[in-house]
Amino acid sequence: MAETGSAGPETMRHGLSFLPDGEPGRHSAVDYFAMLRRLSRMGDEAGMSHVKMTEHYLLAYGGFCPSPLGFLASIAGITSRIRLMTGCLLPAFHHPLQLASDTAMLDAMSGGRVDIGVARAYMPYEFEAFGLSMDSSRDRFDHAVAAMERLWREESVTVTSPFFQLTDVTSLPRPVQPGGPPVWVAAVRSPESFVNAGREGRGLLVTPSIGRPEQMAPLVQSYRDSYEPHFVGDHPRVLASLPLYVGRTDQQARAVADPLLAHYLRVWTRSADHWNKTSSADYQGYTGMGNALRAYSPARLRTDGGAIVGGVDHVVERIEQIQQALELDGFLWQIDFGAVDAVTATANLELFLDQVEPRLHCWDTQPAAVEWEAAS
Amino acid sequence: MNAPERQRFLASYATVLTSTWSSRRFTEQLRRDPRGVLATCGLCVPDGSRAEIIDGPGSAGVLTDPDAAVTLWERGWTTGTFVLHVPTTPQPAQAARWADGRHREPLLDAAS
Numbered sequence: 001m002a003e004t005g006s007a008g009p010e011t012m013r014h015g016l017s018f019l020p021d022g023e024p025g026r027h028s029a030v031d032y033f034a035m036l037r038r039l040s041r042m043g044d045e046a047g048m049s050h051v052k053m054t055e056h057y058l059l060a061y062g063g064f065c066p067s068p069l070g071f072l073a074s075i076a077g078i079t080s081r082i083r084l085m086t087g088c089l090l091p092a093f094h095h096p097l098q099l100a101s102d103t104a105m106l107d108a109m110s111g112g113r114v115d116i117g118v119a120r121a122y123m124p125y126e127f128e129a130f131g132l133s134m135d136s137s138r139d140r141f142d143h144a145v146a147a148m149e150r151l152w153r154e155e156s157v158t159v160t161s162p163f164f165q166l167t168d169v170t171s172l173p174r175p176v177q178p179g180g181p182p183v184w185v186a187a188v189r190s191p192e193s194f195v196n197a198g199r200e201g202r203g204l205l206v207t208p209s210i211g212r213p214e215q216m217a218p219l220v221q222s223y224r225d226s227y228e229p230h231f232v233g234d235h236p237r238v239l240a241s242l243p244l245y246v247g248r249t250d251q252q253a254r255a256v257a258d259p260l261l262a263h264y265l266r267v268w269t270r271s272a273d274h275w276n277k278t279s280s281a282d283y284q285g286y287t288g289m290g291n292a293l294r295a296y297s298p299a300r301l302r303t304d305g306g307a308i309v310g311g312v313d314h315v316v317e318r319i320e321q322i323q324q325a326l327e328l329d330g331f332l333w334q335i336d337f338g339a340v341d342a343v344t345a346t347a348n349l350e351l352f353l354d355q356v357e358p359r360l361h362c363w364d365t366q367p368a369a370v371e372w373e374a375a376s
Numbered sequence: 377m378n379a380p381e382r383q384r385f386l387a388s389y390a391t392v393l394t395s396t397w398s399s400r401r402f403t404e405q406l407r408r409d410p411r412g413v414l415a416t417c418g419l420c421v422p423d424g425s426r427a428e429i430i431d432g433p434g435s436a437g438v439l440t441d442p443d444a445a446v447t448l449w450e451r452g453w454t455t456g457t458f459v460l461h462v463p464t465t466p467q468p469a470q471a472a473r474w475a476d477g478r479h480r481e482p483l484l485d486a487a488s
Contacts, residue, residue, distance in 0.1 A: 347386035
């Protein structure tokens with residue numbers, strides 16, 4: 001049977017998280033995806049846990065990948081064990097039957113290696129292009145995800161929703177993983193999102209890029225406190241995505257990563273600028289996001305911990321600090337930021353796998369983990 | 377190259393690439409004195425050999441295949457010319473200067 005997405009809390013996992021930020025006319029989507037296939041194969045061969053891909057539209061911020069499922073299907077064909085995660089699908093932009101059937105098809109093609117990360121979407125221009133109101137995004141998200149899960153688990157499904165209608169529908173193919181792929185919810189700053197993810201028994205994806213990761217600890221704790229298991233052995237699970245660059249020394253790492261982080265921030269800010277004159281009841285605290293991002297520099301990003309950049313010792317130390325603060329089950333490392341080339345990204349991943357990741361395995365034998373195993 | 381040598385090579389190559397895209401001064405110095413500048417980035421060319429920097433139509437393509445870049449560099453041990461493809465465009469934003477005063481070509485400053 002396929003391995004599920006839920007390892008025990010004693011297992012620290014490291015995977016890859018991709019978010020393209022190449023600009024049309026300056027960067028090649030062909031080269032970008034060739035690089036990602038190479039990195040994914042490396043991750044698979046090294047035993048990394050996940051390869052995750054985002055969904056975005058229209059602008060450089062993620063726009064090279066409007067279809068994470070399409071990307072992951074290509075990765076399924078060249079890998080054998082790494083799990084394939086959307087991070088995130090945006091259910092607001094899809095019909096739930098399309099979501100359920102497409103994800104189940106990928107689950108079948110990959111032999112049950114799929115994890116489905118979902119998010120509400122938050123870029124105003126994407127909602128505008130799809131002709132959707134942001135004010136209904138939470139309801140639209142909740143209805144679509146719930147219907148997707150029912151379509152995986154049940155046959156002859158009937159759902160009446162303000163956003164779609166299903167009558168006696170059985171989605172095909174049926175998922176390989178019992179009950180469907182594990183579902184993870186991305187939460188950024190809305191406390192309600194953390195609590196709801198727990199109540200629904202879903203995994204939690206956090207991206208503590210802005211602000212110190214430690215500041216997110218109370219929100220992550222609220223997720224754990226509200227967690228309601230949906231099957232025996234189920235437990236809260238939290239993965240964090242962060243930009244990472246490992247260099248030979250701290251200085252060399254900063255010299256390489258800072259221009260890349262600058263590009264990443266510039267592209268992100270250009271998209272987030274659409275929030276400067278937008279407000280929505282469903283997105284408290286988002287207005288002015290572009291202006292807020294302008295306060296960030298590469299130096300501040302890595303100093304605050306929103307990106308991990310440094311030589312091996314520094315990177316190990318910082319990862320341990322964040323892991324301890326948030327009690328994470330794993331990290332998904334964003335190593336494609338800055339429209340980076342394949343040489344630079346490969347240098348980064350090879351150093352991580354060879355010199356950083358082995359030093360983090362000692363977590364598996366920490367007393368707390370041993371006690372947990374003994375008690376279970 | 378063995379594994380540690382390969383890691384050192386790729387990390388140094390990454391430094392050259394990103395420094396080129398973020399600093400015109402670095403690029404000019406690299407063209408004038410490739411051997412000397414590469415050494416500041418950790419890429420040492422043996423005595424009696426030369427370093428050649430290529431910025432041509434195929435350069436961006438070389439960057440999509442790190443193994444090819446390694447092979448190309450290794451040929452220097454037999455040909456006496458160590459080749460590195462370093463396209464000046466269209467990679468990351470040279471114009472994106474986040475004026476925090478902390479990122480100012482540290483390696484080049486250290487070497488000068």
